[in-house]
Amino acid sequence: MAGLLLLGAPSANSLARDGTGDPTGPCVSTPAEYRAAWEAREVRCVAPSLFGTTHAQGQTSLYPSGFRYAWAGSSTNLEQYLKLRARYGDQPAKVGIGVLSYVGYPGLEDWSTPTDLEVYTLPAGVRAQVPAFETWFRLLDEEFGTTRAYPLAAQRDLVVAYSRLNRDEDVVGAFEKITGCRRDALLAGEAPSAEIGCNRSFLGALAAAGPSPYDGASSSACFANFQTRYRGDRDASALRGALYQCQDAGFLNTGVGLGYNTYANPFVCRPADRQSVRERYTGREFILPNALLTALPSRVDIPLDLGTPGQRDFLQTGYCR
Structure with a gap:
């Protein structure tokens, strides 16, 4: 009956506060509203116009x-972060490390870099893109023209290797098959080298590309170096090496626009070794032109509490313990 008030029933704008249910309130549509929901430990739906990127504290872009x-997380990722905050706000390391794990960081057992979550809107005319392998090679063609540096046959072999995984195979296994780099060594934090089995094409691509943008170079110079200096077979391994070195497409990258990690998914109440490969896929990820934080129309910066390095057993034993 219209106008009937049901005492004791939840209102249309009620908010989940334990992180276990789906959000029921009005969607967060601004970064400021997102921060308010974060601070209040409220679970809210998030408008698709909002994105999230984690970065080192003090970084200006x-x-x-x-x-x-x-790399940017979608609004669905931001919703999941609110669930983490609502559920584990009294155990803040599970929130901060959980966000980084969901993003796809390796090496989190000892991660000590102070890290923030930036929540923001995009400048007018900027669109996020799905970071499929085909997207990367189209963007490279647009920037450099037809260079023949990325042969179609090699692109095909790379895509097929990642798209034909068996039920118990994951993207780290695909990376190992393509590059030769041993899974156990990568997950232990070792750098690519011949000592851990990385093949000639992959290592040759890294050497030709030169320094990573993490080491002060630029993505554009890195790709240009690969295109002009690499002398080996331009196979799937070489192309994977260029993406690895020049644009942070690490061994956990899926090539399909979904996140992945080998750690326990924070939302699956089992240890990592009892979670299926499918359960360890996380949220949607995008790429967009890198930008100064001051160039973003609207943004908030949320510091993440990472707890104490070396005291993060939940990465393996699971979050629900």
Whole structure:
């Protein structure tokens, strides 16, 4: 009956506060509203116009300045972060490290870099893109023209290797098959080298590309170096090396626009070794032109509490313990 008030029933704008249910309130549509929900430990739906990127505290751009593109989490990721905050706000390390794990950071057992979550809107005319392998090679063609540096046959082999995984195979296994770099060594934090099995094409691509943007170079110079200096077979391994070195497409990258990690998914109440490969995929990820934080129309910066390095057993034993 119209106008009937049901005492004790939840209102249309009620908010989930335990992180276990889906958001029911009005969607957060500005960065300021997102921060308010974060601070109040409220679970809210998030408008698709909002994006999130994690970065080192004090950084002045979304990604270090040499990167041509920044990686960004979608509004669905931002909703999941609110659930983490609501559920584990009294255990803040599970929130901060959980966000980084959901993004796809490796090496989190000892991660000590102070890290923030930037929530923002995009400048007019800027669109986020799905970071599929095909997207990367189209962007490179647009920037450099037809260079023949990325042969179609090699692109095909790379895509097929990642798209035909068996039920128990994951993207780290695909990376190992393509590059030769041993899974156990990568997950232990070792750098690519011949000592851990990385093949000639992959290592040759890294050497030809030169320094990473993490080391002060630029993505554009890195790709240009690969295109002109690489003398080996331009196979799937070489192309994977260029993306790895020049644009932070690490061994956890899926190539399909979804996140992944080998750690326990924070939202699956089982240890990591009892979670399926499918359960360890996380949220949607995008790429967009890297930008100074001051160039973003609207933004907020949320410091993440990472707790104490070396005291993060939940990465393996699970979050629900």
